[in-house]
Amino acid sequence: MALHIEDRPSDSPHIARVWRSHSSGVDRMTSVATSHWELVVWTHRGATHAAVRGPETAASTAEVPDDSESFGVSFAHGVSMPHLPVPLLVDRQLDSPHVGGGAFVLRGERWPLPTFDDAEEFVARLVREGVLACDPLVAEALDGGTPPTSRRTLQRRVAAATGLTPSAIRQIERARQAALLLGEGAAPLDVVHRLGYYDQPHLSRSLRRFIGRTATQLRRADPAQPLSLLYKTRT
Template sequence: MSIESDHRASDSPYVTRVWRGRTSGVENMTSVATSTWELVFWDDEGVVHAAVRGPETTATTAEFTGDSESFGITFAHGTSMPHLPMARLVDGGVESPHVTERTFVLRGEEWEIPGIDNAEQFVQKLVHAGVLTRDPLVDEVVWGGIAKVGTRSIQRRVASATGLTQGAIRQIERAREAAVLLGEGIAPLEVVNRLGYYDQPHLAKALQRFIGRTATQLRRRDDADDPMSLLYKTEDPERS
């Protein structure tokens, strides 16, 4: 039972990460919460699929049968598709109605399936065609920036572009960062202090809800646990 993954950051303002993976003999996987959405392609026993997958507000268990290869583009906060309201995608997704080995349908148009090396060029094509738009204010305020508009306007724009509230995004991202730190061997109390949790029970509750693991499990990386979906350090784009 194994999961192999490869991922990289992106220099596109529309994209936060590009990744690909392979599963072999995996029956169950813990899909951790994420505040971003993705365009995902996967080959399941010779059948190619494509889907827009929305933010996930809790950790869930995904089931696999046989071997599978996948590729995904994870979009930055503020990037959205006007024809697919983000609120509809939260904790769900929309699969392409027609997919071949080389092409898929999005917004009623046929597109060539990209790969990890040309993901940004593909995204730019979507931008030029009006399939993708970006509200730069959203990414800025999610990372703690101060916007020159009213609070209600910010709330509306964040919800429209992400399907989530600022508070929900920050809770999810903080739990993901905590999981990464614990996996690096940082003590739970130090994680509490670094990330501003009230105490260790507060951290434990967040980990269970958003990551589906305890601090002990994350630190020991027990092979008996189900494998997890991709976790990585997220950074303020202004500091990266």
């Protein structure tokens, strides 16, 4: 009984992460909060599906089809689809209206289904065709830079490109990092100091909201309800 997840970074400035998974004997998982939107493709009982999944602002329980294969491209902050603004996708999933013959429909057009190995080429084509756009100011700001613009303008552009406020993004990413540290055996008080939480109750509230686990539960994995993809990021 397991949910096997493999992921990798990408050299594309438009991609945050590429991942794939296989489920066996698991019927649900805890989907942790994420500040990135993604394109997901999955196969179950011979049928293939595709969807665009928006940022998730809180942890939730998600069903996992048994013996299914999934693949996803998580997009970098600042990358968006002009025809489908990210704010409309927050805490939502929009399925492709048609998937078949090795292709799916996006923006009313058929596109070949991407794979774990050719995600960069697929995304590069979406950029060339104008399906994807990127606001470099957003990426710079969220990477700790100081773009030459007012704070209000910056907040507006971050919200337009990510569907979230800069503060919400920082909170989600910090909770994800805290979950990783605790899962590696770090003491809660050490995590509080390392990541800038006020105190342990502050850390606990953040974990419950964004990860759906307590510190103790994170240090003791639950194979019956595994967590969705977590990977190291800067906070």
